[in-house]
Amino acid sequence: MASTSQIEVPTWNISEIKNKNRRTELYREMKKKKRMAKIEEKKARMKEAKAKGEKAPPKGIPKTMENMRVYDETVVNPNDEEVMADEATDETAPYHTGQSEPKIMITTCDRPGSRTNKLCKEFKKIIPNSTVFYRRGLDLKKIIPQAMSRSFTDIVVINENMKVPNALVVTHLPDGPTAHFRMSNVKLTTEIKGTDGMSDHRPEVILNNFSTRLGHSVGRLLASLFNADPNYVGRRVVTFHNQRDFIFFRQHRYEFKSGKKVALKELGPRFTLKLRSLQKGTFDSKHGQYEWVHKRHEMDTSRRKFYL
Amino acid sequence: MAATCAYNVFVGAETGLLKGLQTAERSWQNLNSVADTNRSREITCLCWGEDDKAELCAGLRDNCVLTFDASGTSAKESGPFFGASGHMKCVAKFEERFLSGFSEGMVALWSGDGDEEDAVKIQTGDNLWAMAQCASERSLIATGGKENPLKLWDLNKPDTPVFVSKNVKNDWLNLRVPVWVSRIQFLSDNRRVVTGTGHNQVRVYDPKSSQRRPVIDFNFLTYPVTGLSVCPLRDDQVIVGNTYGDMGLLDLRKQRTVQLYKGFAGGITDIQCHSTAPVVVSCGIDRYVRVHDIESKALLDKFYLKSRLNCLLLSDEWPLKEEEQNSKTKRNFKSQSVKEAKDDSGVENDQGADDVIWDSLETVETKTVTKTAQKRKAVEKHAERNIAKQPKQHKKTKNQKKSG
Numbered sequence: 001m002a003s004t005s006q007i008e009v010p011t012w013n014i015s016e017i018k019n020k021n022r023r024t025e026l027y028r029e030m031k032k033k034k035r036m037a038k039i040e041e042k043k044a045r046m047k048e049a050k051a052k053g054e055k056a057p058p059k060g061i062p063k064t065m066e067n068m069r070v071y072d073e074t075v076v077n078p079n080d081e082e083v084m085a086d087e088a089t090d091e092t093a094p095y096h097t098g099q100s101e102p103k104i105m106i107t108t109c110d111r112p113g114s115r116t117n118k119l120c121k122e123f124k125k126i127i128p129n130s131t132v133f134y135r136r137g138l139d140l141k142k143i144i145p146q147a148m149s150r151s152f153t154d155i156v157v158i159n160e161n162m163k164v165p166n167a168l169v170v171t172h173l174p175d176g177p178t179a180h181f182r183m184s185n186v187k188l189t190t191e192i193k194g195t196d197g198m199s200d201h202r203p204e205v206i207l208n209n210f211s212t213r214l215g216h217s218v219g220r221l222l223a224s225l226f227n228a229d230p231n232y233v234g235r236r237v238v239t240f241h242n243q244r245d246f247i248f249f250r251q252h253r254y255e256f257k258s259g260k261k262v263a264l265k266e267l268g269p270r271f272t273l274k275l276r277s278l279q280k281g282t283f284d285s286k287h288g289q290y291e292w293v294h295k296r297h298e299m300d301t302s303r304r305k306f307y308l
Numbered sequence: 309m310a311a312t313c314a315y316n317v318f319v320g321a322e323t324g325l326l327k328g329l330q331t332a333e334r335s336w337q338n339l340n341s342v343a344d345t346n347r348s349r350e351i352t353c354l355c356w357g358e359d360d361k362a363e364l365c366a367g368l369r370d371n372c373v374l375t376f377d378a379s380g381t382s383a384k385e386s387g388p389f390f391g392a393s394g395h396m397k398c399v400a401k402f403e404e405r406f407l408s409g410f411s412e413g414m415v416a417l418w419s420g421d422g423d424e425e426d427a428v429k430i431q432t433g434d435n436l437w438a439m440a441q442c443a444s445e446r447s448l449i450a451t452g453g454k455e456n457p458l459k460l461w462d463l464n465k466p467d468t469p470v471f472v473s474k475n476v477k478n479d480w481l482n483l484r485v486p487v488w489v490s491r492i493q494f495l496s497d498n499r500r501v502v503t504g505t506g507h508n509q510v511r512v513y514d515p516k517s518s519q520r521r522p523v524i525d526f527n528f529l530t531y532p533v534t535g536l537s538v539c540p541l542r543d544d545q546v547i548v549g550n551t552y553g554d555m556g557l558l559d560l561r562k563q564r565t566v567q568l569y570k571g572f573a574g575g576i577t578d579i580q581c582h583s584t585a586p587v588v589v590s591c592g593i594d595r596y597v598r599v600h601d602i603e604s605k606a607l608l609d610k611f612y613l614k615s616r617l618n619c620l621l622l623s624d625e626w627p628l629k630e631e632e633q634n635s636k637t638k639r640n641f642k643s644q645s646v647k648e649a650k651d652d653s654g655v656e657n658d659q660g661a662d663d664v665i666w667d668s669l670e671t672v673e674t675k676t677v678t679k680t681a682q683k684r685k686a687v688e689k690h691a692e693r694n695i696a697k698q699p700k701q702h703k704k705t706k707n708q709k710k711s712g
Contacts (some may be wrong), residue, residue, distance in 0.1 A: 291616070
């Protein structure tokens with residue numbers, strides 16, 4: 001602390017100096033002094049820590065967006081009787097209680113580009129018991145009853161703009177919910193270095209940081225695309241990692257090198273999802289009820305407010 | 309004011325729970341336990357039992373009615389009503405009997421003691437979505453639904469409807485306009501009926517007029533209307549909400565939106581304006597109950613109630629928060645405080661109370677200048693200036709030139 005008091009901060013306000021050369025010079029000098037003081041302070045702290053050993057003052061916790069998050073009352077408490085009862089009987093409950101086996105229909109927008117087609121094929125590999133259908137210009141609302149009669153449990157639609165896949169719609173059958181995501185940063189397996197081919201074992205699913213009530217609903221919907229009982233022989237893991245409301249999708253194969261070390265091999269593809277809306281019921285953008293809609297101008301008022 | 313009860317807002321949830329809110333203390337409670345309820349016993353509708361609001365009735369999805377007293381402590385179960393197919397959509401009380409609307413179109417007046425012999429049954433159409441009871445003439449009800457136009461019924465004469473509305477004219481392609489009445493309310497004159505539709509229209513019907521088509525018909529944004537409440541404090545204004553989470557104050561005479569309320573994350577399921585305080589309470593499937601100030605649009609309060617919410621009921625009183633009671637200059641509750649002043653000076657006669665209100669108002673001096681008067685003045689001024697500046701000759705030459 002003593003070092004900070006040594007900085008000779010000019011008594012006048014630098015920005016009031018009219019000569020630009022002089023002003024910049026003084027400013028640069030001031031900056032340098034401040035930086036040096038900071039380094040000195042850090043060195044002193046490290047020295048102190050080294051000297052005191054275990055008795056040293058604890059390290060400060062860095063401020064991040066996550067730990068400065070705006071308080072959210074909807075964060076689910078696992079001991080909450082009411083929320084647990086609500087979740088135990090919601091629309092995706094038959095999957096989570098093991099009453100229904102997932103059977104997924106994958107389709108695209110009309111006339112998909114090659115990139116979307118490739119992503120579709122990768123989706124088919126990722127999700128067990130899934131089938132890719134060519135859209136044939138059919139309305140999604142007309143597809144839903146057909147899919148229900150063929151006992152599909154979910155429909156996944158990949159939409160694109162200018163031949164780039166940019167949206168994902170996931171509809172759970174028969175009574176919803178429906179989630180609409182924006183998809184970005186799509187990297188196909190071939191575009192990622194050092195990937196390996198994936199086996200057709202049922203993957204394990206990791207859902208990270210889905211903490212609020214809305215996050216739970218979305219997480220449960222995403223989980224219901226995959227079988228509840230993974231085949232551990234395949235060592236294949238699918239991850240949906242939520243960070244600041246962006247959901248990152250990654251797929252890996254793990255290998256235990258020793259008791260402590262684990263090697264990860266990425267299997268691809270990669271993409272990022274951002275929730276746009278969650279609807280009650282199957283896909284019906286006109287007459288369906290929205291449980292949550294991302295309203296940019298109303299909701300994005302604080303950078304530290306997260307919804308998932 | 310009515311006797312103070314423990315809660316001033318009641319909310320019915322999809323999980324079958326009835327929640328009581330005390331808005332001034334920002335507290336809420338479940339009035340029935342989680343163990344007793346499930347999704348098949350979802351509360352679809354709520355109504356007050358009697359005129360003094362001492363008890364409230366909750367219509368359940370399995371066609372039972374639960375009757376609570378206003379403190380929310382004891383519940384009495386009636387039914388289920390077996391005489392109708394579909395589930396209960398709306399409930400009301402009429403002459404100590406339950407008046408229920410069912411999703412397949414039947415409206416039944418039943419006593420709830422298990423004897424369905426004497427129940428009055430009205431088949432109103434195919435899909436019932438909404439039912440409303442007239443506040444002054446309680447035997448008058450309005451029904452409507454999907455492909456089921458608005459009809460008015462007199463419960464004393466259940467065979468034929470009093471009024472059947474007619475669909476609007478075909479559109480500009482000469483195609484039939486689909487019917488989907490999703491919400492019904494009687495306007496405060498107890499004569500006209502306002503409806504919200506699944507095709508985002510707001511319509512007003514006047515049964516006393518010669519016209520069976522709506523007398524007022526306009527659109528509110530682009531999503532189906534799922535909440536409708538008449539403003540008791542403002543003539544011909546209603547508050548409307550939709551499935552997307554938009555809520556707006558509409559003026560029926562101007563046929564347009566006055567203002568929109570903010571803060572919604574999901575679809576609105578029910579809206580209620582308070583009878584005396586200038587507040588509007590809304591609930592939605594985003595699991596929140598929100599309280600807005602009608603005038604200033606401010607979001608006064610919101611409550612996270614953990615379940616998707618279906619319906620809402622307000623008591624007559626609206627207790628103020630402590631800080632609001634302390635600050636007398638609070639703009640939001642001006643009319644409320646005026647009313648309280650009226651209540652305090654109970655000894656005074658009406659004339660005296662009126663004087664209090666008149667004294668509190670500012671005198672506004674109007675200076676009405678009509679457009680024509682303004683124009684005339686301007687012309688006179690201009691003429692004066694011309695006369696002062698220019699000799700008559702110039703004018704003459706100009707005229708000569710024109711004529712030439």
